[in-house]
Amino acid sequence: MSGAGGAGQECDPGRVTTGVWKATRQEDLEGLRGVTELDGTLDISGEVHDLSPLACLTTVTGELLIGDTRSLAHLDGLRSLSFIGARLALIRNASLLNLEGLRSLRQVAASIEIRDNRLLQTLVGTVVSTPEWHVADNQSLGSLAGLEHVEEATLWIEGNDQLTTLYGLRNLRRGLLGLIDNDALTSLAGLGAVEELDELIISRNDRLVSLEGLERLTTVQQLSLWQNRHLSSLYGLDGLVSAGTIEISSNDSLTDLSALAGVTELSQLAVSENSGLVSLTGLEQISKLVGLHIRENPRLTSLEGLNGLRDVVNGIGILGNPALTSLDGLGSFSAGGGLIDLVDLEGNGALVDIDALGGLARVNQLAIKDNDALLGLTGLEDLAELDWLILEGNRSLATLRGLGARTIHDSIRITDNESLPSCEVEAFMERLDGPPDSVLEEDNGTGTCSP
Template sequence: MNIGLSRRPKIAGCLIAFTLLFAQGAFATDCDSGESIILNSQSSVVNFQADYGSGRVCDTITGDLWIGGDDIVDLRPLSGLASINGSLLIQENSLLVNLAGLEGLTSIRGALTIRENPMLEDLDSLSGLTSVGMQCDRSFILCPSIVINRNDALTSVAGLNLLTSTQGDIEISSNPKLVDLDGLSHITEIGGSLEIIDNALLSNIHGLSLLTIVGHNLVQSLAIYGNPRLTDLGGLENLRKVDWLEIDGNESLVNIDGLQSLVDPGRWIYIFSNDSLLNVDGLRSVEYTNDLRLGYNAALSDCQGVVTLIDPIDDHEPGPGPGESGIPDLLVAHLNNNAVGCNSVNEVLGAAPLSQINAGLNDAWFYPETSGQGLFLTVYPEIQQMFLTWFTFDLNRPDDSITAQLGDPGHRWITAQGKFAENQANLDVWMAKGGVFNSPAPEVYLEPDGQITIEFNSCNSGMLRYEFPSVKRQGSVPIERVALGNVPICYVLDKNGTFPADSRTAVSTDFSVK
């Protein structure tokens, strides 16, 4: 009995307190705005609850909230806000240094836009946000975005660290003091585009380390351009799918290795005007795309990262091709205005390592320093023999009284023949003597004179070593093809051992002009 009696006053007290609070309107409610709320001065911020709370503390805005005014310096009068069913726009607040007062905000169904706030230093007070941009139309074509744009003093986006996904875009652009994206460290999926544009001091994007998908809502892109301090794409190692990839105008970008897990780049890969980019090894996992464009990357000489994508072999069946390029894993390839090695499909194929001499090496070859002089190579795979003719000449015809050390004065024909194994041929040399062009007499005769060894590094490069004992001459010269037309044949024979009957699929056009 004593226990029961002791409880009654406590229960009664709680009921009285509850009744008093309810009577005084202390419970949070929707802000009575009708539609959007516009706060364009410090006084409108201070009077927010008085104007829209209807005598209570309102915590939910049913429409949009716009905050923008030249004298706004303090958002703490908004501290009761918990959710916004529309969008939040914080724009053109010339004196606003921080967002203190928004710590209780947990969700924004519409867009979050923070733009042109020149004194704003951080977004720390948004650290309670768990969802933004979930209010798409039925088709998921139009979804709200997160835009952080033109905030001159902003150094961090750390206040967004509880967000894990968004249905719309994320744009981080023209924030000249922003150094990293660590505030996006929990983002795993972006339904729209991710645009990282013109951030002068941005040195890394490691904060994107959990991101796996960009652009599952129709045509969306991953665009990274105009970030002069960005040296690599570390942080994107878990990214597997985008719909459109654009890397453009990042002058310090050395590699794109961070894209190493990207399998599905969607419709386009555009990599342009990255002056320090050395290779595209980060694209080695890409299986197919519609349109590949690599251009105006001044230092880009190694494009082996896309060799299986642009080669004549269908690595991903069924690929989208062959289109105009005749390449099975994509429709169009444009490689131009890069460093030597990345200016055409055949140039890239020609740089791929060669494991076995094959008939695709049959061609005219030369040493570029002696233009006009060169070799003809013919490979006979069935008997593992290579035949070589080497023609050299003097730039100026020597005097008739001069006796040539090797061959006839002014010009010489050297022939060689021998066995090959793997990527090396060992040839016996025969010196052609006598004979006159277009004349049956005097007859040509051959004399044995030394050895030639050719080791091929690729379908377009090799090292020729020679030794002529009769004149005590030996040395080596690098050789390459005069033209690249047969490179795809060599490449396919090396990889497959046979050549497909469908020549349109097997031989790609040279795109050096594109």
């Protein structure tokens, strides 16, 4: 009896082999000739160059691993294979040209990994259902043709130096998408069907200049934009309404966030190390955050764009923004509301006032460190209660009179503020309802205090 696709072999539907089968030489596959099901794992590597002994194989219940082969150019011997019960991995096959031999494969239960096959130019032949794809470091792969059937999946597309188009993903609607280190990719055209993603990671794509192609995306749980050095705008995200976390980091050509103007729901926002960013315009509709972190954006002079913000539940960190002169634009916190966990203002060398924090009444930890131009703490008059207070290394800070706190439970650390007279610290301590558990006051100024 000869099975379909059996290439003339006698295929016995009842012939099952069990266990882990490793083949490093061509003759190692002969024991699977005529076998239709392998109940276990098949691991092919080394000198194997012809898969025709597997022509009857329809099922592998475990993993199918084909890796580190030298002369295997095609997968034609797998034309009967329809099901893999775990992972399919095609890794470091020096001569592999195409995946045409997988045309009968319909389901891979765990994931498909196609990595570091230097001559592979196309994925055509993979009309298969699987929850997760890894396509990485295939130096000759120019497109994702062959993935047109994918509507929902986890996809990691990484390190494919010749990849220029994403049209192979034109039917993708939801899932997770990672586009990382694809140096020739200039456009996201082809992603026009994407509506909702659990996670979208776009990182180290050196020629990508915008996000056009994502116009139908309305919801994403986590959006990460990292180290895309020529990304000059976020256009393409104009339809985005709801996000869990947005992280925008080290995109040197990005100047503003105006394409995010449609976002009304957001939990975490982190904007860091964007050397060309001059504005946060585009965030005006966001009224509540769990966390806000603005760090090391050297040209950012203002927080305008956050004007609609009324509440940050866990904390805010404004760190290392050397051109930022004030917190104006941060929003208007209502008295008794606002941040309840952490306020961390550190290393903002031009910051001269923090008036925008007015209205805060209860903060667990307030840390103000190394802000060389900050003269006073005006803006914190309504802040009545703290657990920890840290004032450290603020070269120009001369008074604590703007700090309204009357209760500090755990710790006060006021050190290395060279313009702050110790008598200012003593006067502040006298205003407290009672001493905290720990107090450290040292290396501050020696000047006098006005009455």
